Amino acid sequence: MKRSLIAIATLAGFSTLVAAAEPRISFPADYKSFKNYLSLDRVGNDDQVIRLFANDVASAGPSKDGSLPNGSILVGEVYKAKLNDKGEVIKSDLGRRIRGKLAAIAVMEKRQGWGEAFSEDLRNGDWDFAIFSPDGKRLNKDLNSCRSCHAPLKDTDHLFSIDHLK
Numbered sequence: 001m002k003r004s005l006i007a008i009a010t011l012a013g014f015s016t017l018v019a020a021a022e023p024r025i026s027f028p029a030d031y032k033s034f035k036n037y038l039s040l041d042r043v044g045n046d047d048q049v050i051r052l053f054a055n056d057v058a059s060a061g062p063s064k065d066g067s068l069p070n071g072s073i074l075v076g077e078v079y080k081a082k083l084n085d086k087g088e089v090i091k092s093d094l095g096r097r098i099r100g101k102l103a104a105i106a107v108m109e110k111r112q113g114w115g116e117a118f119s120e121d122l123r124n125g126d127w128d129f130a131i132f133s134p135d136g137k138r139l140n141k142d143l144n145s146c147r148s149c150h151a152p153l154k155d156t157d158h159l160f161s162i163d164h165l166k
Helices: 002-021 144-150
Strands: 035-041 048-054 073-081 099-110 127-132
Touching: 048 099, 127 144
Parallel strands: none
Antiparallel strands: 035 048, 048 073, 073 099, 099 127
8 A cells, every 4th residue: 555655656746747847938039028027136045136027928917817818928037146255145235136147047938728737736827937048058957946936826826026017
């Protein structure tokens, strides 16, 4: 019985890993033509700054139900914050981190049915995630950390920044 439960748990995890490995999001090479709707110190990452872009679909804002439509693409340019000689984050006179080198480009894309590939704890509606290097090459990162961070945000369509798209 114990082995059967382990096998079922392993298979359930495997199906999530297979779904997570599917490269269904392509690098949006034209993302700089998207609307830059927010730039800020990155939440939960004390040494990063992020610039957020939204395609035309997402820029239209949420519908009456509070969610963005399918076809929405959000892009985050993730920068390392500048550091002083002691390795501490440098802040401006406004108390904000100063943007350093571009480290990665994170993409969230929403398509009908995409959420069905994930277990409930990793499901973000129909959003999925991808991370690319600054030159557009897909990075081999654990996207489940992105999924699990955004999953609890059900009231804001799994977004930290939806208020800025209203």
